[in-house]
Amino acid sequence: MGVMAKARFKSPWILHFNCGSCNGCDIEVLACLTPRFDVERFGMLHMGNPKHADILLVTGPANRRNARVLKTLYEQTPNPKVVVAVGTCACSGGMFHNCPNVLGGVDKVIPVDVYVPGCAARPEAIIDGVVLALQKLAEKKVEG
Amino acid sequence: MEWFLPFTSLILVVVAPFIGGILSGIDRKLTARIQNRIGPPIIQPFYDLIKLWGKESFIASNFQVLLAFSYMAFSVVAFSLLVLAQDLLLIVFVVSLADVCLVVGSFSGRSPYSYIGGRRELLQMLSCEPILILAVVGIYMVTKSFLVSSILKLSFPLIAALPAVFLALLIILPIEARKSPFDISASHHAHQEIVRGVFTEFSGPSLALIEFGHWFKLVFFLSLLTLFWAPNLWLGAVLAFIFYFIVMIIDNIFPRLTWKFMLKVVWIVGFILTISNIVAVALLGGG
Numbered sequence: 001m002g003v004m005a006k007a008r009f010k011s012p013w014i015l016h017f018n019c020g021s022c023n024g025c026d027i028e029v030l031a032c033l034t035p036r037f038d039v040e041r042f043g044m045l046h047m048g049n050p051k052h053a054d055i056l057l058v059t060g061p062a063n064r065r066n067a068r069v070l071k072t073l074y075e076q077t078p079n080p081k082v083v084v085a086v087g088t089c090a091c092s093g094g095m096f097h098n099c100p101n102v103l104g105g106v107d108k109v110i111p112v113d114v115y116v117p118g119c120a121a122r123p124e125a126i127i128d129g130v131v132l133a134l135q136k137l138a139e140k141k142v143e144g
Numbered sequence: 145m146e147w148f149l150p151f152t153s154l155i156l157v158v159v160a161p162f163i164g165g166i167l168s169g170i171d172r173k174l175t176a177r178i179q180n181r182i183g184p185p186i187i188q189p190f191y192d193l194i195k196l197w198g199k200e201s202f203i204a205s206n207f208q209v210l211l212a213f214s215y216m217a218f219s220v221v222a223f224s225l226l227v228l229a230q231d232l233l234l235i236v237f238v239v240s241l242a243d244v245c246l247v248v249g250s251f252s253g254r255s256p257y258s259y260i261g262g263r264r265e266l267l268q269m270l271s272c273e274p275i276l277i278l279a280v281v282g283i284y285m286v287t288k289s290f291l292v293s294s295i296l297k298l299s300f301p302l303i304a305a306l307p308a309v310f311l312a313l314l315i316i317l318p319i320e321a322r323k324s325p326f327d328i329s330a331s332h333h334a335h336q337e338i339v340r341g342v343f344t345e346f347s348g349p350s351l352a353l354i355e356f357g358h359w360f361k362l363v364f365f366l367s368l369l370t371l372f373w374a375p376n377l378w379l380g381a382v383l384a385f386i387f388y389f390i391v392m393i394i395d396n397i398f399p400r401l402t403w404k405f406m407l408k409v410v411w412i413v414g415f416i417l418t419i420s421n422i423v424a425v426a427l428l429g430g431g
Contacts, residue, residue: 003194004194004195004198006191007190007191007192007194007195007198008195008198010188010191010195011188011191011192011194011195035179035180035181038176038181038182038183040172040176040181040183040184041176041181041182041183041184042184043184043185043188043191043192047340048339048340049339049340049343049344051202051344051345051346051347052340052343052347052351054195054199076202078199078200078201078202078347078348079199079200080199080200
């Protein structure tokens with residue numbers, strides 16, 4: 001592993017976007033920051049700015065209202081980046097899949113690298129998914 | 145003494161970013177331990193810097209990149225001038241020039257968060273620059289020169305003549321280090337309040353340059369505190385680090401306050417401390 005790949009692996013900054021989730025997954029994402037799980041020990045930081053983020057963590061189903069916002073956030077995140085869909089809704093639309101305003105999973109709008117199923121996804125599962133995403137991120141090249 | 149000064153200066157300038165990076169790593173570890181977490185490794189800031197350097201660059205204009213570079217360059221120049229024992233007045237102006245570059249850079253994007261961060265950065269400068277200038281005036285009153293080398297030539301430590309000025313500099317240390325309760329422009333801990341303040345519009349390599357410059361600025365300010373203990377520079381350095389650790393703890397136990405409070409505290413307390421010290425030195429005839 002080169003220096004850059006190692007640095008990428010060791011320093012993932014996460015942008016968390018709630019795409020209309022029920023807040024169940026969001027609370028589990030926040031639980032990852034608490035002393036019990038403490039993701040900062042892997043160098044992960046919770047960023048409020050897409051321009052500083054490496055990992056886009058999306059919860060909730062993509063819908064017509066926020067598809068544009070989701071797409072903008074994805075475009076504002078500089079390469080290399082990975083997208084993690086957290087929760088059943090973000091993976092497939094979940095229990096909202098046949099609502100008139102719901103498009104389905106997040107992958108209907110942006111390309112998703114890792115799917116973390118669960119309703120709500122447990123913090124252990126989220127950390128596992130993010131670490132999987134990191135392996136993809138470390139190998140990615142900067143494009144354009 | 146004279147011939148090895150350039151060599152020691154060069155070594156100090158090369159070592160400074162490592163000290164700055166390790167200090168911010170210790171800061172993150174200490175913060176995590178205070179919150180009963182394990183926390184990232186001490187060398188985490190270096191991983192962050194390398195990663196940022198390898199990211200894609202999103203910029204508003206080429207001028208913005210130049211400004212990010214200037215912030216870094218002026219911070220390095222300020223620290224180099226200090227270790228080469230040059231003019232203190234010039235050093236203070238170079239430091240404020242670095243800050244001005246950051247503010248202008250934050251204005252190059254159209255983001256309102258970046259704008260409000262830039263304005264708050266100006267307020268931070270407004271509160272700490274006069275105190276810095278007055279501190280330099282105090283040093284001039286004692287040494288009869290603006291040169292750092294004249295401080296090193298004094299037979300007694302500067303702190304004996306300017307204790308109140310030193311206290312005033314300690315008050316502005318959290319502002320320079322971007323720590324709570326005065327971390328109003330970058331909002332380091334409550335990320336989502338004004339997103340990332342002045343840094344919002346910088347990303348990838350430009351952010352890496354700014355982070356690198358910030359480490360230099362931190363070490364610069366700690367060296368400025370160290371100068372007050374010359375000729376016992378080692379004692380001064382140890383004390384400067386201890387003061388920085390106290391700032392880290394204060395950062396963790398204090399909420400961030402408003403800019404009005406910052407301006408009031410820094411100006412009222414800072415001006416009273418520095419001016420009373422300068423008047424005392426003038427009355428007692430300069431050390």
